[in-house]
Amino acid sequence: MHITHTVVDSPYGPLTLVAADGVLSRLSMEDQRHRPPQETFGERADDGPFPEVIRQLRAYFAGELTRFELDLAMLGTPFQQRVWRELQRIPYGETRSYGELAEALGSPKASRAVGLANGRNPVGIIVPCHRVIGANGSLTGYGGGLDRKQRLLAFERGKPEDALF
Template structure:
């Protein structure tokens, strides 16, 4: 297991990975993410491609990521997270839309729960999910960060 930290226009980011791919990406100012790095090796070189793609994203040159991902979660969470990756840069979708995409329109709350457990912020774009009424709702990094990311992407 490896980790590195990097700066972004929105604060410091912690990234972890296994041999299979990224396992987490979290803004350290937020309320979620890995806090115990016991057993992790600090290895910035392992994240060269990730750091390059993040820099391109923050420079406005990249709209999608092409990285191996290995988030840990239940099969339902994995399905929701995979569906999140279909939300385009600069777009927002509702929790209801997400539930409909996974063919379970009554699972709006469960989808919200899975969305809140997304360990790979930004790359699995949970920040692009908003309430059906168009209002910003929950984000592990905080609503201020969510608003900043959506503004950066031109979604709001």
């Protein structure tokens, strides 16, 4: 497997994009929980899938794109894969609770397992794990930090001023 990466700036800090055999497999943020070691990101390259990924990320951050259309190569268990597909069904600017995701997956008692899979999402922002909240509407865990989660949700709702503490 040929692994390459590039780093792009974003309003939420530098994003490291990683591709496996030319297909996006990871989007990592600075200070992200579960961030793999830098040496696993492969050689630096700005070609491959990166120009299209970068184009779509820029359009998203400009408020012009609400759904990513990218091939992804995310490694995970079958359950994690199901959770990550369900995350992609959460509409832009909306949220779902862990319990609602578990229910949508046909496993209403699996909200804790959904939370664990959500936390292992290798392609944050593009696979919108930031759109998952607690049952009471609280912002709970986010690998990129609760500040980023709050800012992303406020951005998607068109109220970036709500992201201020």
